[in-house]
Structure formats: C-alpha cells, structure tokens
Amino acid sequence: MFVRLSAAIAAVSLLGSPAFAQGAAKPTDPQIAHIAYTAGVIDITAAKQAMAKATNKDVKAFAADMLRDHEAVNKQALDLVKKLKVTPEDNDTSKALTKQAADKHAELEKLKGAEFDKAYAANEVAYHKAVNGALETLLIPNASNAELKSLLQTGLKIFQGHQQHAEHVAAALK
Amino acid sequence: MKLGWILPIAASLMAGMSVPAAAATLQITMDNLVISPAEASAKVGDTIEWINNDVFVHSATARNGDWDINMPAKKTVTSILKKAGTIEYYCRFHPNMKAKLTVAP
Numbered sequence: 001m002f003v004r005l006s007a008a009i010a011a012v013s014l015l016g017s018p019a020f021a022q023g024a025a026k027p028t029d030p031q032i033a034h035i036a037y038t039a040g041v042i043d044i045t046a047a048k049q050a051m052a053k054a055t056n057k058d059v060k061a062f063a064a065d066m067l068r069d070h071e072a073v074n075k076q077a078l079d080l081v082k083k084l085k086v087t088p089e090d091n092d093t094s095k096a097l098t099k100q101a102a103d104k105h106a107e108l109e110k111l112k113g114a115e116f117d118k119a120y121a122a123n124e125v126a127y128h129k130a131v132n133g134a135l136e137t138l139l140i141p142n143a144s145n146a147e148l149k150s151l152l153q154t155g156l157k158i159f160q161g162h163q164q165h166a167e168h169v170a171a172a173l174k
Numbered sequence: 175m176k177l178g179w180i181l182p183i184a185a186s187l188m189a190g191m192s193v194p195a196a197a198a199t200l201q202i203t204m205d206n207l208v209i210s211p212a213e214a215s216a217k218v219g220d221t222i223e224w225i226n227n228d229v230f231v232h233s234a235t236a237r238n239g240d241w242d243i244n245m246p247a248k249k250t251v252t253s254i255l256k257k258a259g260t261i262e263y264y265c266r267f268h269p270n271m272k273a274k275l276t277v278a279p
Contacts, residue, residue: 065231065267072229072247157207158230161268168269 027091029148032139033081034088035097036152039131040074042101046120046127049105056117062169066124066162073155080151114173121170128163132156199252201225202273204232204245204265209273217278218258225250233266234273242266 027035043066050063081088104123111119135156143149197219203210205227216222226232226245234243240261243253258279265271 069230069267076229154206157270158268161207161265161270164269165267
C-alpha cells in the first residue's frame with residue numbers, strides 16, 4: 001500500500017502538482033466541488049497577477065482569457081452547488097493546492113518583464129496539465145452526481161483548450 | 175410550346191447570376207466546446223450564422239488567415255463568405271475546438 005501510494009505521488013509529482021496525490025482517498029462530491037472551484041480561483045489569481053505584470057501582449061491577452069473563462073466556469077459551479085444544495089467542503093487537496101499556488105505566486109512576484117512572461121506561461125502549461133490529469137483520473141471518476149460530473153467534463157474540455165493555448169503562447173516566447 | 179424556349183433562357187440567366195440567386199444561410203454551432211457540423215460545405219456569397227451556445231467566448235479563426243470571427247458568449251454572429259477554398263479553422267481561445275469549411279466558388 002505504501003509503495004503504491006508513493007508511486008502515485010511520484011507519478012503526480014511529475015505532472016508538477018503533488019497536491020492532487022493526497023486526493024487518492026476518493027474524494028466526495030462536496031470535496032470534489034471544493035477542489036474544482038479552488039483550482040479555478042487559483043488560475044484567476046494567477047491571471048490577475050499576469051495582467052498587472054506581463055509585458056508581452058500575447059501573454060497579457062492569454063491572462064485576460066483565463067480570467068474570463070475561469071470566472072465563467074466557477075459561476076456555473078456555484079450555480080450548480082446551490083441548485084444541488086451541496087456545501088463545498090474544504091479538504092487536504094484544496095489546502096495543498098492553495099499553498100502551492102501561494103508559493104508560486106510569491107516566486108513569480110519577484111520576476112520582471114520577459115522573465116515573468118516566460119515563467120507565467122510555463123506555469124500555466126504545467127498547472128493546466130496537472131488539473132487536467134486530476135480531472136481525468138481523480139475528480140471525474142469519483143463524482144457521483146451526474147450534473148457535477150457533466151460540469152467537470154466541460155471543465156476538462158475547456159482546460160485542455162487552455163493547456164494548448166498556453167503551449168502556443170509559451171512556445172512563441174522562446 | 176412557349177415554355178420550350180423560355181426555360182433554357184431562364185436557366186442560362188440563372189447560371190450567369192448564380193451567386194446572388196443561390197446564396198444560402200448555413201448554421202454552425204459551438205456547444206459545450208464542440209463545433210458542429212465538424213465539416214461543412216458552402217459557396218461564396220453564402221452567409222454563416224455562427225451560434226455560440228456556451229457561456230465562454232469563442233472564435234472561428236481560419237488557419238489561412240481568411241477570416242477571424244469573434245463570438246461573444248451566448249450570442250450569434252453572421253459573416254458572408256467572400257473567398258473560395260477549403261478552410262480549416264479553430265477557436266483561438268480553445269485550440270482543441272477544430273472544424274473545416276469547404277467554400278465552393
């Protein structure tokens with residue numbers, strides 16, 4: 001068991017986000033809703049930082065796209081939990097995600113100009129990849145409510161789009 | 175008897191003015207991050223009604239640069255096809271949304 005868990009942590013760490021490994025204990029719907037919402041809030045915060053600090057116009061535009069899309073997804077998520085009368089429940093995965101994001105935010109805050117642009121774009125690729133991995137392997141399979149599952153599936157499609165978009169932006173900066 | 179010569183004239187007139195006479199409207203929908211139909215055919219002069227059912231902004235961006243249509247969330251926009259060709263297009267914001275439009279002259 002210990003070996004399998006370690007292997008899982010190692011695998012997820014490769015994706016750049018060890019936070020999700022802690023969710024291996026089958027999250028409940030209220031926890032899944034919290035994790036998904038938190039993941040959106042993190043990218044919104046990162047986008048606001050980039051809109052203030054980025055110098056490259058494609059990076060700025062990308063950040064504005066992230067802000068707009070993630071706010072739209074999170075609004076749908078809030079509407080859904082209200083409708084389902086589910087109270088999102090904080091959990092270790094959400095906490096670890098928030099902590100990691102705060103560290104990354106502080107790290108990016110120290111950078112300027114092209115350095116910031118590159119680091120933000122690279123992190124957006126890694127972050128979306130990690131969230132997509134978690135959606136596919138952890139959140140979607142464990143969601144029991146059909147509407148929640150469906151919203152997560154829409155989220156996966158949109159985040160996969162963001163990942164490709166981020167890859168284009170990051171590649172153009174090299 | 176009279177129709178015998180009117181019809182060929184009418185037909186040849188129509189052939190000469192085929193663009194305005196045959197202009198059609200085609201609907202292409204973006205729904206839940208999917209473009210449908212994924213492959214469509216139209217003619218120069220036709221109108222495309224781009225219907226965005228999502229709460230996200232989408233675009234229909236031609237890879238060859240012929241056009242770049244912006245679609246606000248939950249809105250429909252129209253454009254008229256001006257150039258023939260087989261055009262692959264995608265959404266700039268979600269490049270995993272891809273489709274093809276064949277425009278005949």
